[in-house]
Amino acid sequence: MTKDFFIALSQNKLLNKGAKRWGLKLGAQSVVAGTNIDEMINSVKDLNQLGISATIDNLGEFVFEEKEAIEAKEQILEVIEAIHKEQVDAHISLKPTQLGLDISYQFCLENLREIVHAAYQYDIFINFDMEDYGHLHPSFDLIDELSKEYDNIGTVIQAYFFESDENIKKYKDFRLRIVKGAYKEPDHLAMQGKSDIDKNYLKLIEYHLLHGKFTSIATHDHHVINHVKKFVKQNNIPSNKFEFQMLYGFRKEMQLELAKEGFNFCTYVPFGHDWYGYFMRRLAERPQNLQLVSKQVFNK
Numbered sequence: 150m151t152k153d154f155f156i157a158l159s160q161n162k163l164l165n166k167g168a169k170r171w172g173l174k175l176g177a178q179s180v181v182a183g184t185n186i187d188e189m190i191n192s193v194k195d196l197n198q199l200g201i202s203a204t205i206d207n208l209g210e211f212v213f214e215e216k217e218a219i220e221a222k223e224q225i226l227e228v229i230e231a232i233h234k235e236q237v238d239a240h241i242s243l244k245p246t247q248l249g250l251d252i253s254y255q256f257c258l259e260n261l262r263e264i265v266h267a268a269y270q271y272d273i274f275i276n277f278d279m280e281d282y283g284h285l286h287p288s289f290d291l292i293d294e295l296s297k298e299y300d301n302i303g304t305v306i307q308a309y310f311f312e313s314d315e316n317i318k319k320y321k322d323f324r325l326r327i328v329k330g331a332y333k334e335p336d337h338l339a340m341q342g343k344s345d346i347d348k349n350y351l352k353l354i355e356y357h358l359l360h361g362k363f364t365s366i367a368t369h370d371h372h373v374i375n376h377v378k379k380f381v382k383q384n385n386i387p388s389n390k391f392e393f394q395m396l397y398g399f400r401k402e403m404q405l406e407l408a409k410e411g412f413n414f415c416t417y418v419p420f421g422h423d424w425y426g427y428f429m430r431r432l433a434e435r436p437q438n439l440q441l442v443s444k445q446v447f448n449k
């Protein structure tokens with residue numbers, strides 16, 4: 150019930166639009182690394198000093214106007230320039246709907262091509278985040294098309310989808326982030342029970358660790374992390390074949406601990422004015438995050 154409530158809030162267009170004018174509110178500043186590039190780069194530098202790399206998300210999704218998609222593209226191009234200029238250890242995560250996938254496939258493809266090309270010049274990796282099921286196949290099509298020209302792209306496999314077993318095989322030669330899945334999906338497309346999802350999640354991670362190019366294990370779940378630690382040891386998976394990822398502001402001590410233990414660790418660093426949908430999805434995943442929020446709100 151709480152999950153549905155926050156997912157519904159995350160998709161509310163009026164609130165999404167309004168929040169862009171508010172600045173970071175409701176405690177979002179604990180999980181969003183600022184509203185501009187300078188603030189974000191400072192946060193990335195702090196992480197790098199701790200031995201942690203970053204994947205940078207210029208927040209935004211479900212864009213329906215060309216002007217907005219072009220602005221998003223320009224901002225991401227600026228982030229690429231900033232990564233190069235500041236020589237930070239970071240790459241980009243983006244969402245195809247932010248670059249116009251709901252406007253037209255071709256328009257989105259051209260925006261993405263420009264971004265991937267600019268990043269390619271500087272050897273910067275671009276991750277295509279995966280959104281809801283309605284955008285899954287168009288996003289894979291974009292990746293298929295662009296990977297004919299560029300090898301600096303990868304994507305996400307969401308374990309709750311029944312079809313993820315096929316997709317992980319199809320995309321085994323890509324650098325993949327593997328997640329449980331964050332959106333509300335119908336039961337004919339996606340598993341609904343936590344234990345089924347967790348089981349499939351481990352299966353996909355193990356497959357990609359053994360057969361894939363590079364695996365980003367993106368989770369805050371210590372059971373999964375402990376399982377992976379044992380699995381890589383037992384199967385002699387070299388440390389340059391995988392990394393752990395967590396979201397900015399979550400389980401900070403564990404992030405640091407994993408980096409100190411010598412594992413590659415990458416923090417997902419969201420920034421920008423369009424923080425609202427992202428923030429509500431985090432509350433949907435784990436209502437306990439509200440504690441984090443109330444601390445921020447009342448400590449003012």
Ligand code: FAD
Pocket residue numbers: 277278279280305307328329330331332367368369370371372394395396399400416417434435
């Ligand atoms: P959960 O199943 O939420 O939690 C399992 C257990 O871990 C909990 O019961 C608790 O014991 C512990 N735990 C979890 N969080 C905490 C915490 N904050 N503090 C203390 N204990 C905790 N989803 C997509 O659909 N598409 C994407 O592109 C995408 N990209 C992502 C990128 C990153 C870096 C990460 C971390 C997640 C991403 N997700 C994405 C979200 C993902 O699909 C899950 O919804 C989200 O990560 C919650 O699942 P979990 O694996 O972290 O653990």
